[in-house]
Amino acid sequence: MASSQQPTQRPRRHRVVVIGSGFGGLFGTKALKRADVDITLVARTGHHLFQPLLYQVATGILSQGEIAPSTREILSRQDNATVLLGEVTAIDLEAQTVTSTVLGQDTVTAYDSLIVAAGATQSYFGNDHFAEDAPGMKSIDDALELRGRIFGAFELAELGASRGENVDHLLTFVVVGAGPTGVEMAGQIAELANRTLKRDFRYINTRNARVVLLDAAPQVLPPFGQKLGEHTKKDLEKLGVEVVLGAMVTDLDERGIDVAYKDGRTERIVAVTKIWAAGVQASPLGRTLAEQTGAPLDRAGRIGVNPDLTLPGHPEVFVVGDMIALDNLPGVAQVAIQGAKYAAKAIERRIEGKPPQRPFKYFDKGSMATISRFKAVALIGKVRLTGFVAWLAWLGLHLVYITGFKNQLTALMHWFVSFLGRGRAERTTTEQQIFARAALQRLKGGAADLVSAPGAYDRAQEILEVSRRAELEERALEEVRLTDSGERGSHLDRADQR
Ligand SMILES: Cc1cc2nc3c(=O)[nH]c(=O)nc-3n(C[C@H](O)[C@H](O)[C@H](O)COP(=O)(O)OP(=O)(O)OC[C@H]3O[C@@H](n4cnc5c(N)ncnc54)[C@H](O)[C@@H]3O)c2cc1C
Numbered sequence: 001m002a003s004s005q006q007p008t009q010r011p012r013r014h015r016v017v018v019i020g021s022g023f024g025g026l027f028g029t030k031a032l033k034r035a036d037v038d039i040t041l042v043a044r045t046g047h048h049l050f051q052p053l054l055y056q057v058a059t060g061i062l063s064q065g066e067i068a069p070s071t072r073e074i075l076s077r078q079d080n081a082t083v084l085l086g087e088v089t090a091i092d093l094e095a096q097t098v099t100s101t102v103l104g105q106d107t108v109t110a111y112d113s114l115i116v117a118a119g120a121t122q123s124y125f126g127n128d129h130f131a132e133d134a135p136g137m138k139s140i141d142d143a144l145e146l147r148g149r150i151f152g153a154f155e156l157a158e159l160g161a162s163r164g165e166n167v168d169h170l171l172t173f174v175v176v177g178a179g180p181t182g183v184e185m186a187g188q189i190a191e192l193a194n195r196t197l198k199r200d201f202r203y204i205n206t207r208n209a210r211v212v213l214l215d216a217a218p219q220v221l222p223p224f225g226q227k228l229g230e231h232t233k234k235d236l237e238k239l240g241v242e243v244v245l246g247a248m249v250t251d252l253d254e255r256g257i258d259v260a261y262k263d264g265r266t267e268r269i270v271a272v273t274k275i276w277a278a279g280v281q282a283s284p285l286g287r288t289l290a291e292q293t294g295a296p297l298d299r300a301g302r303i304g305v306n307p308d309l310t311l312p313g314h315p316e317v318f319v320v321g322d323m324i325a326l327d328n329l330p331g332v333a334q335v336a337i338q339g340a341k342y343a344a345k346a347i348e349r350r351i352e353g354k355p356p357q358r359p360f361k362y363f364d365k366g367s368m369a370t371i372s373r374f375k376a377v378a379l380i381g382k383v384r385l386t387g388f389v390a391w392l393a394w395l396g397l398h399l400v401y402i403t404g405f406k407n408q409l410t411a412l413m414h415w416f417v418s419f420l421g422r423g424r425a426e427r428t429t430t431e432q433q434i435f436a437r438a439a440l441q442r443l444k445g446g447a448a449d450l451v452s453a454p455g456a457y458d459r460a461q462e463i464l465e466v467s468r469r470a471e472l473e474e475r476a477l478e479e480v481r482l483t484d485s486g487e488r489g490s491h492l493d494r495a496d497q498r
Contacts, residue, residue, distance in 0.1 A: 013036060013037055013038045013080075014036065014037045014038070014112045014113065014347075014351050015037070015038050015040070015110060015111050015112045016032060016035075016037045016039045016040070016111065016112070016113045016114070016115065016347060017039075017040050017041075017042060017098050017109055017110075017111035017113075017114050017115070018039060018040070018041045018114075018115045018117065019042055019043070019088050019091075019098065019114070019115070019116045019117060019118050019285065020041075020043055020116070020117035020118045020119060020321075021041060021043035021045065021046075021047065021048050021049075021071040021083075022043075022048065022049060022051070022117060022119050022321065022336065023117075023321060023333045023336035023337050023340070024115070024117025024119070024320040024321035024322075024336035024337070024339060024340040025041060025043060025048075025115070025117040025340070026041075026048045026071065026074065026340075026403075027336070027337045027340045027341055028115045028117060028320065028340030028341065028343055028344050029041050029075060029078070029081050029344075030075075030078070031340065031341045031344035031345065032080070032081075032344045032347065032348065033078050033080070033081075035080070035344070035347065035348045035351065036351060037080060037113075037347065037348075037351065038080055038082070039078075039080055039081045039082065040081075040082050040083075040084055040109050040111075041071065041075070041081060041082070041083050042084045042085075042086055042088055042098060042100045042109065043071065043083075043084075043085070043086075044085070044086065044087040044088075044102075045068075045085075045139075045140075046070055046071060046072065046083075046085055047068035047069060047070055047071060047140070048068065048069060048070075048071045049067065049068045049139065049140065050067040050068065050401065050403065051138070051333075052333065052398065052401075053066075053398065053402070053411075054067065054137050054138075054139075054140075054142070054143045054181075055137065055143075055181060055185050055188060056188070057143035057144065057147065057426070058137065058142075058143040058144075058146040058147050058150065058185065058188075058275075059147070059150065059185070059188040059189065059191075059192055059424070060147060060151065060192070060196075060424035060425070060426045060427045061188075061414055061415070061418045061424055061425070061426065062411055062414050062426060063410075063414075063425075063426045064140045064143065064144065065407070066402070066407045066410055066411050066414070067402065067407075067411075068140050069404050069407060071083050074403060074404070084100065084107065084109065085102050086100030086101055086102045086107055087100060087101055087102065088100045088118065088285060089101050089106075090288065091114070091116070091285065091288055091289060091292075093289070093292045093293065093311075093314055093317065094292075095110075096110060096111050096112070096114075096316070097109065097110050097111070098111060098114065103448050103451050104445075104448040104451070104453055104454055105454045111316075112316065113316050113317075113318070113347045113350075114316060114317045114318065115318045115319075115320060115340065115343050115344070115347075116285060116289065116317065116318070116319045116320070116323065117319075117320045117321045117323070117336060117340060118283035118285045118286075118323055119282075119283055119321055119322045119323065119336075120138075120280040120281060120282045120283060120300070120302075120322035120323065120331060121136075121138055121280070121281050121283065122136030122137075122138050122276060122279070122281070123278075123279035123280050123281035123300065124276065124279070125278075125279055130249075130276065131276070132438060132441075133252055133253055133254050133274060134176065134252055134257075134274035134275060134276040135149070135276065136275075136276045136277070137185070137275065137276070137277055141437060144429075144433040145433055145434055146275060147427075147429055147433065148429040148430065148431075148433040148434035149272075149273050149434060150173070150189060150192070150273060151427055151429050152429060152434060153170045153171070153173070153272055153273045154170075154171075154197060154201065154204070154206060154209075156170050156272075157170035157171050157201075157204050158201045158202070158203050158204050161203035161204045162202075162203045167204065168210075168270065169255060169256070169270045169271060169272050170272050170273075171204065171206075171208060171209040171210060172209070172210040172212065172269065172270060172271035172272075173186075173189050173209065173210070173211045173212070173271060173273045173274075173275070174212045174214060174257050174269055174271045174273070174274045174275070175189070175211070175212070175213050175214070175274075175275045175277055176214050176215070176249055176257075176274065176275065176276050176277060176278045177214075177276065177277035177278030177279070178213050178214070178215035178217065178219075178220040178221065178243070178245070179221065179222075179223075179277060179278070180221065180367070180368075180369035181277040182213055182215070182275075182277035182278070183213070183220060183221060183232060183236065183369050183370075183371060184370055184371075185275055185277060186211055186212075186213040186236060186241045187236060187239060187241065187370065187371045187372045187375075188372075189209075189211050190209075190211045190236075190239040190240050190241050190372070191239070191372050191373065192206075192424070193206045193207060193209035193240075194206075194207050194239070194240060195422045196418075196422050196423065196424050207240075210242065210271075211240065211241045211242065212241070212242045212244060212269060212271070213236065213241050213242070213243050213244065214244050214247045214249065214257075214259060215244075215245055215246075215247065215278070216246065216247060216248040216249075216278075217245065217246075218246055219233075219245065220232045220233045220236070220243060220245070221377070223330065223367060224367060224369070224377060224379050225379065227384060228377045228379060228384055228386070231377060231386050232369070232371055232377050235371045235372070235375055236371060239371070239372055244259075246261055246262045247259040247260070247261055247267075248260050248261075249278075250266070252274055254272070255271075255272065256268050256269055256270040256271055257269050257271060257274055279300075280300060280322065280331060281300055281301050282297075282300055282301035282303070282322060282323045283301075283322075283323055284301070285323070286301050286302060286303040286319075286323050289303055289311055289317070289319065290303055293311050293312050293313055293314060294312065294313075295311055295312050296325070297325075298325045300325075302323055302324055302325035303319055303324060303325060304324075304325050304326070305318075305319050305324050305326055307326070307359035307360060308342075308346065308356065308357070308359055308360060309324070309326070309339055309342060309346075309360050310346075318339075318343035318347075320335075320336055320339035320340045320342075320343055321335060321336030321339060321340070322335075322336065324339070326360075327362075329362055330367075332367065333401075334362070334363075334364070334365055335362055338360075338362055338363065339360060339362075342357065342360045345357060364381070365380070366378060366379055366380030366381065366383075367379050368390065368393065368394045368397065369394075370391060370394055373391075373418070373419040374387075374388050374391050374419070375387055375388070375390075375391055376390035376391040376393070376394045377390050378390040378393050378394065380393075395415070399411065399412065414426070
């Protein structure tokens with residue numbers, strides 16, 4: 001007998017959308033592993049990037065895979081998480097949807113709770129045209145382009161020197177910004193020139209390379225305090241890096257960089273390779289959220305959030321990491337990780353009907369920057385470490401935070417090669433790494449210009465199929481006619497007889 005009972009429908013689970021696969025996005029998603037929710041992580045890259053080691057990819061120590069494992073693979077065992085590739089172009093707070101796009105195809109994803117962790121990009125302080133000649137250090141594309149430019153400059157210098165030309169412009173490297181990234185880049189280029197490459201060239205002496213570290217600020221590493229800043233400056237100078245402080249970049253082009261000093265002096269440094277490690281700008285998604293809520297934006301585009309990391313008037317939306325302006329929190333990985341874990345816990349508690357947590361409180365675990373092999377500085381609470389001890393602390397911490405055992409192992413091997421020996425395992429560069437990006441930027445619609453519009457490919461296939469079918473039928477009919485009429489071969493015979 002047929003049952004009159006309707007099958008009971010399972011209630012829909014709470015939907016969480018996470019924007020970004022960086023520190024905030026990934027750690028927030030992982031923190032929801034056991035929650036009764038369905039998570040969609042939307043990010044414009046398929047990898048989780050460990051930004052603190054980008055400079056090692058740029059200078060040939062590590063491969064990009066070691067610091068950017070696949071997000072999909074990391075989350076493959078987390079059944080409640082789905083990974084979606086796409087650049088988020090719109091967030092509709094009213095409709096509770098996120099629109100993402102990839103190669104011209106839009107996807108709209110609905111949410112009940114949203115965690116926005118879209119991070120920050122390079123800021124050229126209103127001079128965006130600097131980007132073409134002075135790439136920043138925010139992505140794998142940046143690091144590979146810089147690797148190509150740095151190793152390429154030595155190659156071009158060798159070529160020029162073999163023809164007796166002046167190659168000073170090729171052997172001068174300018175790093176703009178004396179924060180941790182700038183210090184690390186300058187130190188590594190100096191090590192490349194002084195140790196790694198010194199025996200590899202015949203016409204140039206790589207040890208004559210000039211490495212300049214520029215900053216408008218009066219000291220190196222301001223967040224580390226005066227003492228560690230001075231210590232770092234001295235260590236860099238021992239390595240041969242020229243540290244130029246109080247110098248503001250006023251312009252730059254393919255061949256050089258113009259700077260103005262506080263006392264009114266100006267100077268042009270002739271250098272083909274420039275690296276931009278100054279200033280950050282929060283993701284433009286912050287502006288989208290501010291426009292819909294009236295939340296304030298600071299000069300770096302970071303959005304003001306409530307003490308529980310939610311958007312004013314939208315308790316279902318959390319913003320974490322580099323995008324937020326709250327209590328002068330620094331733009332570091334731990335702020336993003338701890339904020340994302342806090343947001344995940346808040347969502348879980350709400351679903352379980354538990355009372356809210358206390359306001360978000362950041363626990364500062366300290367800051368570190370490497371200067372060269374065996375030399376670093378670290379500030380942990382009030383404790384200041386320098387030299388080899390700080391470098392060992394840096395090594396241990398970064399090893400722990402690299403995602404995946406395989407990556408930890410290979411990174412350790414590469415560090416062994418680079419720090420105990422003088423080699424760099426990842427010196428491969430390609431023309432595309434250096435020039436393809438500029439070419440893509442010259443296309444109006446970027447990479448989307450290189451593929452068919454959504455649906456156009458299928459329509460073209462249909463037309464092609466119809467015309468191919470007609471051609472095949474026509475050919476078959478002609479074959480039949482030739483056979484039945486006995487014409488096949490007869491013309492050939494006549495031709496042979498002539
Ligand atoms: C070179 C460098 C060195 C650093 N060194 C250190 C260090 O030594 N120690 C330290 O603590 N911190 C360091 N930081 C800072 C640290 O990496 C950041 O604070 C941290 O990554 C912030 O995490 P986040 O989740 O907010 O953003 P991110 O980690 O930047 O993640 C943002 C994510 O959002 C995605 N995304 C952005 N926009 C969109 C969009 N519209 N649609 C879809 N996805 C989008 C990005 O692809 C990315 O996956 C460094 C940063 C850099 C760049």
